[in-house]
């Protein structure tokens with residue numbers, strides 16, 4: 220089975236001739252159209268039946284087009300979810316995928332539910348992975364959950380003891396990329412993701428790949444390409460073997476080849492490196508499974524961190540009081556572990572253990588600033604797929620099997636009834652005196668809640684605090700636009716994106732040396 224799945228997922232494109240692709244495209248188009256028509260016809264019947272016998276399945280929103288469904292979802296995620304749920308939760312569909320948009324009141328039940336699957340929900344809503352259910356996905360070689368084991372492996376890889384072993388390497392990669400930027404203007408939304416990606420590869424994938432900066436950059440480009448090839452068409456017609464899907468398969472094959480070559484080389488040389496890849500091999504994972512796991516983890520590990528880390532430094536640099544407070548705070552923090560200020564920063568960092576960075580209260584101002592950047596900038600839909608054999612109840616909403624449930628974090632993060640002036644960056648809202656996030660239940664979803672808390676919170680916090688420390692210690696920072704003109708404020712956050720995204724207009728940082 221493993222071999223079969225390998226062939227199906229990864230290798231076909233090598234030998235495809237244009238003719239074959241055309242045939243597949245044609246067949247896929249026909250299948251997609253037929254499947255959509257069949258689905259739409261059955262949806263009418265199902266929805267009637269649902270109203271007769273199961274009154275708790277929400278009614279379909281009228282915000283929809285024939286056959287294709289609620290395309291408004293793609294043009295503006297927040298606008299659609301907010302408008303559609305004004306009178307409560309609603310059902311909607313995207314071609315043949317049934318969905319439910321939950322109202323803010325149902326958030327407790329949404330976050331508390333452990334039966335529905337978040338990984339598969341995201342796989343479908345972001346990339347258009349074929350829907351139906353996880354068994355079907357397995358037959359085409361895609362199992363982002365590794366039968367539910369991937370979180371167990373990730374947890375093992377980012378546990379304190381393992382990350383601590385690599386601290387000198389992690390410090391080295393971060394320092395090398397951030398040092399030497401004085402008198403330059405950088406796009407932090409390009410520079411930071413490079414560092415974050417390399418740190419994530421070191422911790423979750425392979426030391427050998429991480430050691431090769433060029434290989435990391437190539438992999439990162441593959442991920443950017445995969446992002447671009449995930450379009451409304453791939454979501455609406457997961458069966459359609461069109462240009463975007465061909466591109467996705469090609470890029471996935473490239474990624475697989477890198478992983479396969481690294482594993483083969485290790486076996487050939489009889490090496491037994493102490494690294495994530497060896498851990499996964501020792502757990503009995505096949506090459507395809509290691510590739511699938513690594514791809515999912517590199518996506519998850521980078522998606523939010525690669526935007527939040529640069530956004531935080533921009534938020535600080537547009538609020539100079541906080542910038543200098545944070546600078547003083549990290550200066551004292553470093554000195555508490557390495558008092559000799561005549562040593563180079565690179566050397567002094569080595570005295571700080573992984574755990575030191577994330578002990579609650581050790582960097583209180585920076586903690587508040589990070590939480591505020593996350594609140595302000597994590598305004599995206601969260602998804603769950605009911606991939607169980609039965610309909611499940613989430614609060615008062617009945618979720619039929621195969622349905623995706625979505626909840627938008629802006630229902631809490633940008634809610635004026637919870638947060639004063641919600642579009643203003645104001646870390647003091649989290650100070651003990653104000654504690655606005657405590658005024659309503661489940662008001663801060665920035666690190667997940669309930670049954671789906673973020674597994675990488677500690678690792679992400681370490682990465683972000685390390686990068687912030689390097690930036691504020693090494694440089695004076697000015698936020699400028701793409702023409703080098705000073706920016707007093709960050710662009711308004713766009714809530715209509717499917718994922719946490721860089722600002723809508725380019726933001727750069729002009730750096731000058733401090734040390």
Ligand code: HEM
Pocket residue numbers: 337338370373377519520521523524527528593597601602664665666667668670671672673674675676678679
């Ligand atoms: C600033 C950085 C990050 C932010 C703001 C963030 C935020 C979140 C949020 C809001 C969720 C809940 C999603 C939901 O309920 O559907 C989540 C889940 C998750 N995060 Fe993070 N995350 C970050 C970094 C990371 C990193 C670095 C990793 C891994 C190395 C990671 C791994 C995960 C995993 C595996 C889950 C799924 C947990 C589950 O479904 O049970 N995250 N994260």
